[in-house]
Amino acid sequence: MLETDVLVIGGGPAGYVAAIRAGQLGRTVTLVDRSGVGGTCLNHGCIPSKALIDAADDVHSIRNGRDRGIEADVEVDFEGLVDWKDRVVRRLTKGVEKLCQANGVTLREGTARFVGDHRAEIRTDGSGDSETVAFDRAIVATGSRPIELPGFSFDDEPILDAKAALNLDEVPDELVVVGAGYIGMELSTMFAKLGTDVVVVELLDEPLPRYADDVTQPVAKRAAALGLSFRFGRVASNWERVDDGQIRITTEPAEDGTDEDTVESITADEVLVAVGRDPVSDTAGLEKLGVECDENGFVETDEFGRTNVDHVFAVGDVAGEPMLAHEGSAAGVVAAEAIADADPDPVGAVPSVVFTDPEIGAVGLTEAEARDRGYEPTTGEFPFRASGRALAADERTGSVKLVADAESGAILGGRIVGPEASELTAEIGLAVEQELTLSDVASTVHAHPTLSEAIVEAADCALGHPIHTFAR
Template structure:
């Protein structure tokens, strides 16, 4: 296929002509229309791709079967962070005696969820308005491929029918969904996925969470701060697989302080009704006949063992797009699949499954289609866990840098030495910078502590721009701020930190 700017008999001469010729053929119960770019899925990858394509003067059609903004805005990133913030407010007020504040706030869970839903509605309606303002054609329905250059769009509701859309390029942005495990169907009322847990309008007295990854740990913190007795079952021997122990340690300690119980080395095998609630039976992950199972009683159970791509609903065989054994669509640095005119962005395109990575891929896909020299560099994509305290990383870890052949210079600054952290009462954690010892280039960073999600942006920029330790250390940071900790960590790596002992 050709990209925008080429001239063939198959591409309409101007955007105006394309729009006028949108409705080309009508048969009984079916309409066929044409578009330059069809985007399937209106999550952070899809709607960003559609808007950018519109900005580049492409005729673009965005197909969404549920709600604009996708899982992130409606059932994931935004609602979870809203509840994290709300529960933090209540928890901090309840535990501020050291500051001379004595309070015992009452929590109206239905009111809290209503506030969260208001935030979501504001953002999703904003997405729709932005799409329309950028001349994106919006279609509600479920899209499946019908050939190399056609998709079928089925509209929900009785008598709504379907239509066929001819396209020059397609961008798949169908996202991901929670993984079910055997014997724990999300159709069963006591069994929750993360979406259902975020919609609860009453606080459960007790909760078993299966999985200690970032979703499980974030929601464990939320419910513990609401007063729920939380038990986390994890088949591995620690929380947050993939993160270094020094980052996880403050999070695990805070979880213990909140009263969260952990059962490591166990898998959830089944559940059944018991008394007024349920009983979850957990079995050792490496089970032998001598091993004993655990009986965990609770009001409900949340399964948070990960997410899987939504690629099985698209009939990808019709267009020839390949997936890996897990269902992820394979792409290159330009978001292309194995079919040149079909692109994939966001969770459906594989790890890391992060909304901001999907948005970056969406922009790249739109620009490549428009003939721009765009590509995605994964080295400066940050990752954040909104636990208490927060964790944020970008670039290489110390071990990854050494494995890549670098001689490393490492600097660290503890928040307990930060004047601003002390004034907030939140001093757990540190900023850590990894650099190339020879040239001083910043290779990566990790933060655990207050506002880690915000502080990581400066270090992501440092990695992206190829900044050096000297660049970061010589940048004057306002005082008193948490951001000074970034400067101090860089100075520590150079051996001349002022407010902490040099390594």
């Protein structure tokens, strides 16, 4: 029997980070994953999608560089691009394996399932072999899986989840994307830049429904310019093959029923279903230990990741929103430190980023949320069209907006829509975590010309003395 202090089930960003941190704190750790380390994020989601998105951005930039004096014909070998993406993933997974081993983590490939309060069985998929492990504490980090729509099974060849879409042999001529959340919008934009005709079907009335209009409008406008076509307020009801090898997708109004006049058909080569993700809380035998889940299957935890069973923790997507890799990693560190009695702080402000065009980054409170919490908020907003660095990069869409407490000047949150928003948001997150004020940020000299100057300018706007834009 294998014996370990900490058993980690799931090797994604939450699980492998928790395992490494527990190893650093002197615990013996066993990490089990059915397909090796990295999880969905590294192997099938965050990393491979961003690799292809970055390549698509390059293609689009070159093909549309005439205003900057650049003219070139670009051919895309999508199979070669996917091979390159796979090499990036393999390099990173090998790196994570070495990091785990360097920190004393024992790796096992297979499916772990609890069979007793301090026992689990590791079964190797396909072989029937099994191994029993005795543990003191356990961290469940089993992640999430894509939601299937009725009638749109991922087992059917033309029905794609995000993983399958990132491994196509060629760029489809026509693609229907069901869902205009961050996954749907990121991949829709990517394929459009590679030359695909994309139709997006969305149940609600706008893309990226978690964000306010001032965030979504620039993205929707750019998407339309790229040729994306939207069908808002509609659901995909079924599909069928047609004679020329394509498929026909039927959509219906979300609320008006199925009147014949309201049914619409769209033909495409494939359909990508990206309507959200469900927790994988049904594979580890949580019921054997009495671990409680909510009505949606998410494991219920406290701020340190501890479940109702004192020696069992849960982190990452399986523990609920926000279902973000970086939140899972942070929660993994907190759980490992709680197990080691290292007196951790709970996870702080978690940024959200969307790799659309333009990018989106947000962290902390919005103006409305600040007001709901009893603050009298003040805001400052600086447009990228007034940024020298943004204009030099031919990027003039979007802005930086800061939200602060009017009385103290403490920065409560902010959002960025524009170039490199995913990178720039970290500075706002640091300001929120360290309780910096508008004056603190405004007095910090930023290099020129850089995009980060827009954050200083937004602080100046909130303070009422903007330099490079007009006072509002």
